[in-house]
Amino acid sequence: MHKSNKSKKILISPLNWGLGHAVRDIPLINKLISAGYEVIIATEGASAELLKKEFPKLLHIELKSFSIKYPKKNAFVFKMLIQLPKIIRGIRKEHKQVQKIIKQQNIDLIISDNRYGVYSKEVPSIFITHQIFIQLPKQIKFLEGIVFKMQQNKISKFSKCLIPDYKNEINLSGKLSHKQRLPAEFSFVGILSQFQYNKEDSKEYINDILIILSGPEPQRTILETKIIKQLEGTNKKVLLVSGQPEKSFSKNNSNIKYVNHLSRKEMQFAIQNSEIIISRAGYTTIMDLVKLQKKAILIPTPSQTEQEYLANYLKNKNMFIFCKQDNFIIDEVIKKIQKLQTNFSVFEKAKKDNFLNVVKNTFHPDFLDNEKCVTKR
Structure with missing residues (x-):
């Protein structure tokens, strides 16, 4: 016997680098609540404070990641490369924390917004990102192929990868997510916004x-x-x-x-x-x-x-x-x-988001029984 939506628990965890990830998850959380799912939020810092104000009645769990030092001058990518070992340790640490949360809260599905360690082999896990093909500065552009393979290795740990953009020529992310054809595990779900035009x-x-x-x-x-x-x-x-x-x-x-x-x-x-x-x-x-x-x-x-x-x-x-x-x-x-x-009206004709359909399909018995769709070890 399968759980009803009301009894299914979804853990959603946005990255706390700026507020962008938390903000774009607000409409997703609202959709999940409206569909009858029980949502638990796991993040930290400013993102946690923002989401607590938006959803005071939900359960909020502190899920620490890794703090990054940003440069005052133009050396962002090089600063990131220097801190790469720290980032890798942080991903492993958050992954261990997630395993505990899954057992304690009886989680049925994970939605990770750009947090590479927030997945589990025990339950289906969805990854959200608009950066499939990371752009590097000219000085180290030759490393893009290596970075792509490393990133794909991390994303492959998830059951699905959702891209908040439109699939066709009318899109916002350009070659960040449209550089080449993507496997079936990647789904374009339309732009994610908390607003309605009036x-x-x-x-x-x-x-x-x-x-x-x-x-x-x-x-x-x-x-x-x-x-x-x-x-x-x-x-x-x-x-x-x-x-x-x-x-x-x-x-x-x-x-x-x-x-x-x-x-x-x-x-x-x-x-x-x-x-x-x-x-x-x-x-x-x-x-x-x-x-x-x-x-x-x-x-x-x-x-x-x-x-x-x-x-x-x-x-x-x-x-x-x-x-x-x-x-x-x-x-x-x-x-x-x-x-x-400008002419923003072209986006009105673009395909509407299908985020909820992806979530529902994730809970479908055929999906859960399919080894290809279960999180890889």
């Missing part, structure tokens, strides 16, 4: 500029300081969301209002009712902006090749303005975005 929400602008900050320190603070320096004391009405839900503050400084975090409804309202948006080029932010059909100025975190690629790729599609952090001059980017003509 034309009525943006008739009048409340803010001249909305700044959405996120990502690792010290680069988050460096960008915040740079933007404030250019906007403070101007006639522009600015709302700055610092992306720090673990902190509690809200202040007004001349023409700039600072908030640490906005709820889902507040953020949607702020985006749709702001004339100009400035943000990092994080994939989750991009999905949200596309869902709300809002153009923006994207400033990638320095040396994060994924963000640099995405910003440039989408700039070439006339969807966003791409500006490097060191080259940011507010007057220049405002002129550029005012001239930008």
